[in-house]
Amino acid sequence: MGLAGDIIIIVMAALVGGLIAQALKQPLIIGYILAGVVVGPYTGGITVSDIANIEKLAEIGIALLLFALGLEFSFRELKHVRAIALFGTPLQIILTMLYGFGIGWLLGWSWTASVWFGALISLSSTMIIIKTLENQGMMGTLSSRVMIGVLIVQDLAVVPMLIILPQLSNIQNGVSILLIAAVKAAIFLLAIILIGTKVIPRLMRHIANWNSRELFLITTTAIGLGIGYGTYVFGLSFAFGAFVAGMLLSESDYGYQALSDIVPLRDIFSLLFFTSIGMLMDIDFLFAHWQTIAALVALVMLGKALIFAVLSRSFGYRNVIPLAMGLGLCQVGEFSFILGRVGISTKSISAEFYSLVLAMTIATMLLTPFLSGLTTPLYAFARRWIRPLKLEPFHFPQSGLKDHIVIAGGGRVGMYVANVLQKKGMPFVIIEYNSRRVHEIKSCSFPIIFGDAGRRIILEAADLDKAKLLLITTPVAVISLGIIAHAQRIKPDIHIIARAEGQEQMKALYAKGVTYVVQPEFEASLEIVHQTLLNLGVPAEQLETLTEEARQELNSPLCNLN
Helix, strand or coil: CCHHHHHHHHHHHHHHHHHHHHHCCCCHHHHHHHHHHHHCCCCCCCCCCCHHHHHHHHHHHHHHHHHHHHHHCCHHHHHHHHHHHHHHHHHHHHHHHHHHHHHHHHCCCCHHHHHHHHHHHCCCCHHHHHHHHHHHCCCCCHHHHHHHHHHHHHHHHHHHHHHHHHHHHHHHHHHHHHHHHHHHHHHHHHHHHHHHHHCHHHHHHHHHHCCCHHHHHHHHHHHHHHHHHHHHHCCCCHHHHHHHHHHHHHCCCCHHHHHHHHHHHHHHHHHHHHHHHHHCCCHHHHHHCHHHHHHHHHHHHHHHHHHHHHHHHHCCCCCCHHHHHHHHCCCCCCHHHHHHHHHHHCCCCCHHHHHHHHHHHHHHHHHHHHHHHCHHHHHHHHHCCCCCCCCEEECCCCCCCCCCEEEECCCHHHHHHHHHHHHHCCCEEEEECCHHHHHHHHHCCCCEEECCCCCHHHHHHCCHHHCCEEEECCCCHHHHHHHHHHHHHHCCCCEEEEECCCHHHHHHHHHCCCCEEECHHHHHHHHHHHHHHHHCCCCHHHHHHHHHHHHHHHHHHHHCCC
């Protein structure tokens, strides 16, 4: 069947690899890469016959990855972490490139190979980190937002790297080539921005008015790949054009719809891309050079971990964040594969060098969930030896606190609760360790303690032993459980209201003696049902009964754990 048969083999192998990865709680791309190794030319058995054509299809996967990245990109995401994201990330990339160059120099590589190595290891994996954070229930924490902000800027850095790195092998003419490329890029961007602001919105509005989902998808794909092909014809990177197209569409009224439509197509072609990466893995080479690969894995992960930890500390982040960033971002990312493929196609790097980097990258990806999972226990161990933070209470009443409410977490939920309590004249104090949030809370003149609610000394400073109630607003189970343990030692009969993301988390919190657990998704669904039935004419009294019965049905089997 030729190419069609090869695609069928790849999809079936990727399905098996994806199922295994999911069962092992690993990101799916690990399964895709390993599936590529199995059906590649170096392992025997069922083998893809036409790898060259698969690689051409994989280029579409690269373009769609960057197109979707452009659609997802928003400066609003960087608002709260813009200092470390916009200024710290370029510094991290430079430091990591210098570190990688040093490793290459020690191994006796050429200066171009050393620069390539530094660039390849400077990027971390967005897909791996997001999957790991989701599995650990850490999404939404300050450390996760900092990491995602850094990853966004790292992904953006791929674009200039795609233009600059291939010119290193032709350094004599490299400067003039780069200048020409920069001029071309500027002209192209001006033309595309003009088209993107004048033509594309009108075209998308016209297509959307026809209410054809299929035609909308085709138009979105044609814009992304078409602009990418335009940059290729113009002498620039195909992937660069796709990224620019995504950014243009993201600013339109149809950005979210375009992203939701393009994601399934992106995932299919990304499957081909990551599987084709695995096909390049030479098993004999892996066994012949396993010591070098193991040494590189250790050096790269240790070096990146130290760089990220020191960088986050220097930008004012304390407590668990430097440790979380060091252990979470120390791997090499998927966009390094894209850079490496460009290096192979332009003959900037050798196939042997690429195999070395490929094996090292896969190993760092596999180790990431394990290393990231060590963040909490290592931080808990380290806190025993770290000098307690200096407490910084603000706006405390002169008479002190008594019969008050302690709010652990001053985010949106905590601030809303504080506003209501202030209007009702009820005493409260907020505990928050995010310095940016502390500044916002101080501006509202709310009583606040700057510190980590997961530490006993902070809860004691909030006079928890005199409090009526403890509210825990964080959705992260491991943080909530730590706060609960300390709170119950200070005041065993304290009433606690906590927040949970799902039934398993609710069960764990109730088992620890929490008085009441709020599940936001459940409450939102109740309100939607309430408004639906109200608009259908169901009496308000009957609605209140239905709502109360639903809450009792959700909580009754869990409350029996108390």
